[in-house]
Amino acid sequence: MKGSTGHFLYVDLSDGLTNSFCPPIDYYSRFIGGSGFAARLFVERGNFEADPLDPEALLTFSLGPFAGLNLSGASRFSAAACSPLTGHWADSSCGGNFAPELKFAGFDGILVSGKAKKPSVLVISDHTAKIETYPELWGLGVEKATATLKQKFGKASKTLVIGPAGENLVKFACIMNDGHSAFGRTGLGAVMGSKGLKAIVVRAKDRNFLAEDPMACRKLVSELNSRIKESVTLSVMRENGTAANLEGGVHLGDVPIRNFTSNFWEEMAEALTGSTLSEKYLKRRANCDFCSVACKRIVEITQGPFAIPKGPGPEYETIVSFGSLIGSMDLAATCKAGRICNDLGMDTISSGATIAWALEAFENGDIGVKECDGIQLKWGDINTIIDHILPSIAYKKGNLGSLLSDGSVAAAKKIGPSSQDYNVQAKGLEAPMHDPRGGGHGLALTYAVSHRGACHVSSPMLFMEMGACYYPEVGFDYELDPLSSENKAESAVLAMALGALENSACLCQFADREISIPEWVALFNSVAGFNWDIHDMIKAGRRIFYLQRLMNHRYGLRAEDDKISSRLLTPAVDGAPAGIVIEFEKMRTKFYNLMDLNPETGIPSRKTLVDYNLEIEADIILKG
Amino acid sequence: MRIFVEPIGIVRGRMCPQVVDIDGDCAVGELIESLNFPAKLNVIAVTDGRRVASNEKLQDGATVKLVSLALGG
Numbered sequence: 152m153k154g155s156t157g158h159f160l161y162v163d164l165s166d167g168l169t170n171s172f173c174p175p176i177d178y179y180s181r182f183i184g185g186s187g188f189a190a191r192l193f194v195e196r197g198n199f200e201a202d203p204l205d206p207e208a209l210l211t212f213s214l215g216p217f218a219g220l221n222l223s224g225a226s227r228f229s230a231a232a233c234s235p236l237t238g239h240w241a242d243s244s245c246g247g248n249f250a251p252e253l254k255f256a257g258f259d260g261i262l263v264s265g266k267a268k269k270p271s272v273l274v275i276s277d278h279t280a281k282i283e284t285y286p287e288l289w290g291l292g293v294e295k296a297t298a299t300l301k302q303k304f305g306k307a308s309k310t311l312v313i314g315p316a317g318e319n320l321v322k323f324a325c326i327m328n329d330g331h332s333a334f335g336r337t338g339l340g341a342v343m344g345s346k347g348l349k350a351i352v353v354r355a356k357d358r359n360f361l362a363e364d365p366m367a368c369r370k371l372v373s374e375l376n377s378r379i380k381e382s383v384t385l386s387v388m389r390e391n392g393t394a395a396n397l398e399g400g401v402h403l404g405d406v407p408i409r410n411f412t413s414n415f416w417e418e419m420a421e422a423l424t425g426s427t428l429s430e431k432y433l434k435r436r437a438n439c440d441f442c443s444v445a446c447k448r449i450v451e452i453t454q455g456p457f458a459i460p461k462g463p464g465p466e467y468e469t470i471v472s473f474g475s476l477i478g479s480m481d482l483a484a485t486c487k488a489g490r491i492c493n494d495l496g497m498d499t500i501s502s503g504a505t506i507a508w509a510l511e512a513f514e515n516g517d518i519g520v521k522e523c524d525g526i527q528l529k530w531g532d533i534n535t536i537i538d539h540i541l542p543s544i545a546y547k548k549g550n551l552g553s554l555l556s557d558g559s560v561a562a563a564k565k566i567g568p569s570s571q572d573y574n575v576q577a578k579g580l581e582a583p584m585h586d587p588r589g590g591g592h593g594l595a596l597t598y599a600v601s602h603r604g605a606c607h608v609s610s611p612m613l614f615m616e617m618g619a620c621y622y623p624e625v626g627f628d629y630e631l632d633p634l635s636s637e638n639k640a641e642s643a644v645l646a647m648a649l650g651a652l653e654n655s656a657c658l659c660q661f662a663d664r665e666i667s668i669p670e671w672v673a674l675f676n677s678v679a680g681f682n683w684d685i686h687d688m689i690k691a692g693r694r695i696f697y698l699q700r701l702m703n704h705r706y707g708l709r710a711e712d713d714k715i716s717s718r719l720l721t722p723a724v725d726g727a728p729a730g731i732v733i734e735f736e737k738m739r740t741k742f743y744n745l746m747d748l749n750p751e752t753g754i755p756s757r758k759t760l761v762d763y764n765l766e767i768e769a770d771i772i773l774k775g
Numbered sequence: 776m777r778i779f780v781e782p783i784g785i786v787r788g789r790m791c792p793q794v795v796d797i798d799g800d801c802a803v804g805e806l807i808e809s810l811n812f813p814a815k816l817n818v819i820a821v822t823d824g825r826r827v828a829s830n831e832k833l834q835d836g837a838t839v840k841l842v843s844l845a846l847g848g
């Protein structure tokens with residue numbers, strides 16, 4: 152199988168053993184890599200009964216076929232496990248520089264099981280791996296731990312590191328790649344922490360990438376790279392980062408304000424938008440390996456209460472999570488809050504969203520100074536968030552730290568039903584910083600049906616609704632109105648398949664907007680030799696979507712769990728979407744019909760499972 | 776008829792705020808088309824945080840804010 156090494160690394164931390172294995176060859180064309188491949192490997196080797204933080208739990212890192220290819224947007228990879236935050240199957244996607252290095256070192260992924268007796272580091276180099284005990288790293292922030300590892304294993308080595316939040320099993324702890332890119336969502340840093348694994352380091356000597364048809368691959372990659380480099384929208388992103396159009400988003404009602412209670416705040420728009428970040432604090436742009444877009448930011452703030460040295464800057468989600476969502480329009484503060492989250496190893500989205508829930512709970516009197524360790528919580532009080540709340544969460548300190556460290560859903564469950572009304576989430580995952588009421592009604596549907604919960608990268612629905620992509624070859628050639636529910640179920644059928652492909656091929660959803668559907672097929676064929684047509688490719692995407700639904704069915708999720716918080720379905724009170732109703736049930740029913748999903752169980756019929764060659768997997772999962 | 780056009784967000788990178796003089800009737804969609812933005816920017820008009828329908832007629836002296844739908848983030 153070209154494009155891949157054919158080898159996965161298996162690590163048992165309890166026994167201190169590592170070995171490599173070759174997954175069945177058909178997994179590559181059926182489940183591709185990344186998110187899909189990790190799911191299939193879990194069905195083969197994982198234990199659905201294991202608690203997510205139990206030694207027996209399986210944590211998988213999985214590359215796509217394009218990792219190592221010099222294509223913009225191709226250097227992402229997936230981490231997957233049963234999520235400690237949501238209690239069901241989940242994965243997260245990370246850019247950066249680790250994925251190509253792991254492929255060059257000879258592996259398509261890593262499976263981690265067991266629990267190390269002492270804090271450890273997994274060290275991988277050219278086709279070999281060893282577990283080294285490294286207790287002195289335990290307790291260090293991500294920045295210091297990463298620097299220490301680079302000192303020991305060389306500057307060119309690539310790292311995955313957890314911070315104190317992962318060590319302390321905070322349920323939305325993340326895993327950081329070289330201190331800048333993150334497996335942010337679903338708490339996989341806590342899974343790594345529960346295994347006593349502080350870090351993974353990889354270093355490869357050779358940098359060979361073998362494609363099935365090298366000539367065709369080279370030609371296609373060169374065309375795509377030039378197009379991505381010249382793209383109007385991506386050049387804007389290079390200039391001003393992923394928050395480049397935050398200001399536009401505010402005027403569309405897409406940007407959440409004070410825990411999704413408002414959809415318009417004009418003064419905040421310019422204060423937080425990407426061009427303001429560039430003007431005030433940008434030092435240079437940074438990129439994932441091979442990507443010419445370079446949407447990442449390196450910032451420095453030299454003065455004031457939020458001064459930070461030169462280093463990773465916030466992207467859109469972080470700016471909004473610690474900006475308008477918590478009622479602040481202080482851009483410097485979002486930079487500092489993002490930097491602190493990175494160092495503590497916590498997902499900025501769930502951190503901001505959980506804190507926003509707490510601010511509203513305090514305002515409503517559902518929690519008081521007793522639950523908050525004597526502190527008054529106030530909208531916009533970013534100083535308290537930075538100085539007190541974030542460290543309290545990471546170290547589970549005091550009443551507030553222990554209340555919030557399991558995420559907003561668990562916290563609301565403890566506090567009581569009235570506080571659940573303003574929990575903004577789907578399937579236990581806090582909603583990202585796109586409000587479906589303004590960002591697009593289809594997002595409400597894709598948040599609800601995504602296997603991982605409210606996630607904007609589970610599909611390209613946001614881009615499809617905003618008119619940023621057309622796929623006439625697969626029937627998507629109509630313009631969607633973000634503020635209407637019309638044609639959204641039909642679009643979501645395609646969006647979920649494309650999302651599964653994107654997350655399994657591990658392509659960046661910004662860069663791959665410039666790639667047409669026939670070019671996606673040509674890429675798979677020239678790199679991996681799948682010999683697909685468009686139909687085969689879309690079928691693979693849907694197969695992965697169905698597989699992950701089957702897994703979540705095993706974890707106890709049913710059709711009734713395909714829902715989102717009532718707040719996101721309550722008509723907005725201001726801004727562009729004011730008063731407009733999302734026809735959620737209508738969209739969901741149609742989506743279920745089009746996808747042949749049972750209205751009670753939420754899984755497809757046996758016939759569909761057979762059509763998608765999923766009988767074996769269904770038998771293992773459902774009869775387990 | 777005189778229209779004040781105010782670009783917002785990434786549209787600002789494509790044009791400066793400007794005054795456009797138009798002879799006779801003009802709908803919002805026609806004004807946007809005349810400004811020749813790349814199709815991928817998918818530019819629409821908003822006013823006071825509300826989206827303006829493209830067939831809505833412009834009034835003399837109106838301010839039209841232009842926003843792109845193009846990026847997710």
Ligand code: SF4
Binds near residue numbers: 443662
């Ligand atoms: S567009 Fe940004 S996030 Fe995507 S691959 Fe390029 S640098 Fe990474």
